[in-house]
Amino acid sequence: MTVARRPGAGAARVLAPIVVGAVVLGLWQLVVTVGGVDDYLLPRPAAILAVVAEIAPSMLSAGAITGLNALLGLVVGAAIGILAALAASSIRVIDNMIAPIVTALAVIPIVALAPVLNTMFGADSQFGRQAVAGLAAFVPVFINTLRGLRQTLPVHRDLMRAYAAGSSQVMRAVTLPTAAPFVFTGIRIASSLAVISALVAEYFGGPRGGLGGLISTSAASSAYARAWAYVLAAIVLGLAFYLATLAIERLALRRRS
Amino acid sequence: SSTSEEPTDSGDGGDGGGALTPVSLQLQWLPQGQFAGYFAAQEQGFFEEEGLEVEIIPSGGDIVPQDALANGDVDYAIAWVPKVLGSIEAGADITNIAQIFQRSGTLQVAWADSGIESIKDFEGKTIGSWGFGNEWEIFAAMAENGVDASTVEIITQDFNMNAFLSGDIDAAQAMTYNEYAQLFETPNPETGELYTPDDFNVIDYNETGGSMLQDAIWADAERIADDEEYQQTTVAFLKAVIKGWVYARDNPEEASEITLNAGSGWGPSHELWMVNETNKLIWPSPNGIGIIDEEEWNSTVALSLATVNETGAQIITEEPPATAWSNEWIQQALDQLTEEGVDVTGEGFEPIEVELNEGGN
Amino acid sequence: MTTTAGAGPPPSLRSRRGAPRRELARWGLGVLGIIVLASLWELYKLLGPSDGLVLADARVLPRTSDLAMPHIWDMLARLSEPVTRADGSRPLWLEVAIAATATLGIAAAGWVVGLVVGVGLALVMQRWRLAEWGLLPWIVLSQTIPLIAFAPVVRSWGARVEIGSFEWQDWMSVALIASYLAFFPVAVGTLKGLQSPDVIHVELMRTYAVGWWKTLLRLRLPAAVPYLLPALRLAAANAVIGAIVAEVSTGLQGGIGRILIQYAGQASGDPSKAWGPIFGAIVLGLAAAGSIAVLGSVLRNYRRVEVDA
Amino acid sequence: MTNTGDDGAGSSERPRPASPGTATAVTVTGVDKVFETRSGQVSALKRIDLIVAAGEFVSLIGPSGCGKSTLMRLIADLDQPTSGSISVFGKSARQARLDQDYGIAFQQSGLLPWRTVAANIELPLSLHGVAASERKSRVGELIELVGLRDFADRYPDQLSGGMQQRVAIARSLAEKPNLLLMDEPFGALDEMTRERMQSELVRICAETKAAVVFVTHSIPEAVFLSDRVVVMSPRPGRVQQIVSMQLAADRTDGLREEHAFFDMVTAVREALHQGSPVSSVRGVENR
Amino acid sequence: MTNTGDDGAGSSERPRPASPGTATAVTVTGVDKVFETRSGQVSALKRIDLIVAAGEFVSLIGPSGCGKSTLMRLIADLDQPTSGSISVFGKSARQARLDQDYGIAFQQSGLLPWRTVAANIELPLSLHGVAASERKSRVGELIELVGLRDFADRYPDQLSGGMQQRVAIARSLAEKPNLLLMDEPFGALDEMTRERMQSELVRICAETKAAVVFVTHSIPEAVFLSDRVVVMSPRPGRVQQIVSMQLAADRTDGLREEHAFFDMVTAVREALHQGSPVSSVRGVENR
């Protein structure tokens, strides 16, 4: 039996993370202010916030550049992931053939890939970063979609056969709707990965102006408060992607239990 | 890393049989010929002669040497002056105690047929830089030559010259001792032969009015002000370093060998080129190696105050404190060495000829 | 008379045991897939435009120059050649293998730390619902923080740790960063696993009048194993990635991250060389993830039910 | 009281109009089914002969694993016999499936959770391109038939198990098939709901006049619903006995308490236990 | 033929020795249970009075949602009554749980998949620190009792559903409880397996002499097993009627075909339908 949800649980649910966040920030501030930790490397939250106010426009424009790279990578990577999963689920040979490649992609560090992609696609365009984000997004979308496409219940398959439904009808009526929650899970995982990958790729060359480049430039000139402000922007960007995909997922699947 | 908050022994001279004073030195990048003098001093026992036990710490992508120093992680650090000026303004309390490189080693390289022959030609072009503060010289030179920086697109180069070779950038940043050499280690796909200097136009920042001081040795300003042991250690350290660089000047092949053994991943021909080119940036040093030329210093400070990058940021907004540099310790070291008969100016320095192989191997 | 309820072995067993011939075919096709990829690479290199395909200002197909796409055989041949022309220079593959081993050790340390922290967090979150609500969002959020932003801080802080004869080593900073990536899947997976027992099982323990600890040991931990294993596999891959990134970031010597940037710096003159550590990194990740499979077969009795982890 | 072997269509106790032009709904002749599995061959069905008359209600009963579902899947052309032949309304099973001559329902309702009750019932119609207006009126009729008028816009997860099965039955009736294939449709329901659903099925069959092949584990259920009960024995599945129900044509709830009903229950029980002695209890189950 | 209300322990048809010192196993007095849910209060049980004598077999039957499981959970101290009191062997339900006075089994067998049959049966013993040698002999006895000697080292997924339930029953008997609580333990089994399991349960109860509170949906099952059948009505759950089984003390399989058996089935059916008229068919289910 499920435990009856106590009234007020909803409030606790929202409050708890806020309290935890506030406590951590408070401790941080306390340690830096009172604890004698040098605030040269780890600026106090208040200092970071002050910088945020100062450089907000630059954070926005940098966030837009990185965000666009991540978005393009996410969209294209997810699309390719879904198509590849469709191919793999319907043709076993393809499945077996791409399995090792996907496994390798899943363990390859971006650091290794970024310089190579920059040379392949040109350091003067954002494409290398978009490709990195796309590769990062591809893997979880592919894996989850493939799993989802295999979730079709035998009873539904039998039913469709009994209806003498064609393969595209089966795909539309049963296979895709069944896979949908899995696809969305994959996209949700991919969303944060795409952002962080697009950002890290900026460390390895290409046009300037994105969040990753600004974090490294700021850190290199010891402007740590500024660096942390850009890190904050990166977190917000990642969170925005995550929440956006979550919202789309909720919207698309609102009729599921 | 070993920190020597409380140096155990005044490492004065090499006479006492006492324990060696532990010292840590933060390099600016991976071990390579650029730092040949330090590795030579280590390998040839110069540090030990001065009563020091030195740990040389390489850095990588994100380690900022002056920060490691400012945080007390290390005792000395190698870093470029303009980068450190920014850190000093951000609160790093450190002092330039020896300006090892007397000249800037930065070039901007373009194709011979590109029409880019001077800074003025940057307008409307795509210009490469490594970022991490290496772009300041470009902005300074552009300002000096009246180039509208907003028409120039700055691209971050990664660790090699591929972006330039592939045509993504019109002019690439290159250090004389490293990236420039990489060009001559690369075959021209059209001819199959290695590229030659004729294939490129080279802009030397020393001739643009935008050059800034590069590799310098930095020490903790607070400790050097009133910690006598640290002061003594500093002089001893500088003496050993100078001996190392003198060794590298006189024995480039051996010095190159030493850096290779110290973990440089370059091929032998590239490494030798690097040592040789680094020597050119140091020698001759008419005032003695490491002496900070006040005029050069002031010029670098002036450029740092004036230069604005594409986001409107400046390196510094006010004059650095007087503690930012001091010739006191290097002078002591030079004096002692001169007494010992060491040639610390390298008047008669002649670079060698180095032939590069494909891939630098 | 014999009757069967739910005839045939359950899917968990059915799917795991493959006939050797099927298994062989799977491997064969996997190899074929890699060969096809390599052939596509060469075919494109042969036929593709040398400056790639540029559509609307974006190069959507890569350049085919040797600089951008070295021949596969050049990459392979380069592996067996010495790293440099210096005397006694090791063959590239050996250099990569040695570096990979060093990184593997660091990643393993990071993995262990990530495991301990992840499982610890999961236990706390399982025990107190409020802790779950308070911590889980931050745990998820933690993974959106660019790791590289931390590396210098971690190294600098680590440098100050000196307890008795224990002195912080630089590799520990790298391991710590690796653990930062590794703990996440472990925490989430373990929590899911600890919460996976059916209500009926939890109530059974209650009827046996045993407390939280015994329930944990006898019920929740064993039930979490099927969730833990994929999480550990992911954590292993993440630990390797984290270790490599942190090596690059902190400049730690001896590992694969170090030669990765070093050889990338030499890629203009020696483009094939840069691929050595890339292959090394992939093999390393696969080895780390694969070693979890060994653990999985040791714990196979705890995986009798297949789960959607 | 019981007939062994195939006794054809004649024994139907409550004759219903045959579907136009054919006297038999299903003819199964000498059907074997062998499954190839990794651990060897499994003989699921052996020499099955069976004729179901148009409009007749036939139940298949037998121990688990005796091949009831397999037989039903063969009739539905969801699988093919290893040997022997099956015809449905005089056509091949495959043709009958393509012509949508049968409706089908399983133990799990198999509703699509993302479709409403109405949309689920509509599914086969829309798959076969029936015009929207016609679909709408047909779905309205069916919802009415299974008594779910107020639930048309609900989603399956908002329904009780019994209601879900009613939707599944409505769906199986969507194309007005002359044959219904039902594999333990009430297996997951509790006994009271189950009795209600049985009464409903009796009513629906009377209205639609379809022949039914009905798989069940429950003897009272088989007795209550059927014209004939086919008792099967396992390993390999064979027809053990076919028991004709000697009961009144109209099956009302009162029937369940009549002694005639109990007698038929006992008859089927005995036919069932004929192959498998009741007394042996310990360790007899095996997989 | 039927007694309404609580008729105490005296009506047991086949008296078994009471557990030492107590004449009643379970006493439920004026119990109410109200659940607080997001959509308001749900009154699950209302003024329940019930006494189960030591060694007596009592079944709870009633439509889905009438509170059978809730009542059983209250007795097991898995939940607390809103008002009223429950005592088990003269102690509070909580104390009885702490003293391990009852064994319990559910519809799902609830075996731990990573433990063998023997280890699953051993679970409660090892949790309570019984010595290894004693555990071993006790497990041996129990495996023997449920007829699974050859399967001791198998894992649950290698067993059929019926065998799994036997393991669960063995496990519930591990501590030699004087009370067994069983919530639809055979609900997931097919009818033939189910009948076999019922016969086994009868035998096991005769051997262990434990009192049993048995929740079921099946009337024949309740009749076959019980001394008394408690018929409950839903919303809020009340005891509608308690029917004492007038049947022979030894329940053999032959009983299922006797008319006395059918009569008791009919009696329970009628008691059940008393609250909910059989005739109303459409749209009566609700969630």
Ligand SMILES: Nc1ncnc2c1ncn2[C@@H]1O[C@H](COP(=O)(O)OP(=O)(O)OP(=O)(O)O)[C@@H](O)[C@H]1O
């Ligand atoms: N696809 C299959 N592959 C292999 N064997 C199968 C397959 N389907 C069924 N069988 C086997 O065929 C036999 C009959 O199975 P079937 O499902 O028809 O029995 P059933 O009478 O419907 O049983 P239940 O009452 O449990 O539903 C069983 O022994 C089963 O293991």
Ligand SMILES: Nc1ncnc2c1ncn2[C@@H]1O[C@H](COP(=O)(O)OP(=O)(O)OP(=O)(O)O)[C@@H](O)[C@H]1O
């Ligand atoms: N934890 C709970 N929270 C809220 N309501 C509950 C809870 N447990 C049970 N109920 C409600 O109490 C009533 C009785 O539930 P219970 O499970 O006891 O019925 P039941 O007779 O066992 O039904 P079934 O035959 O379906 O098992 C139902 O209306 C149910 O919805």
Ligand SMILES: [Mg+2]
């Ligand atoms: Mg079946």
Ligand SMILES: [Mg+2]
């Ligand atoms: Mg219940």
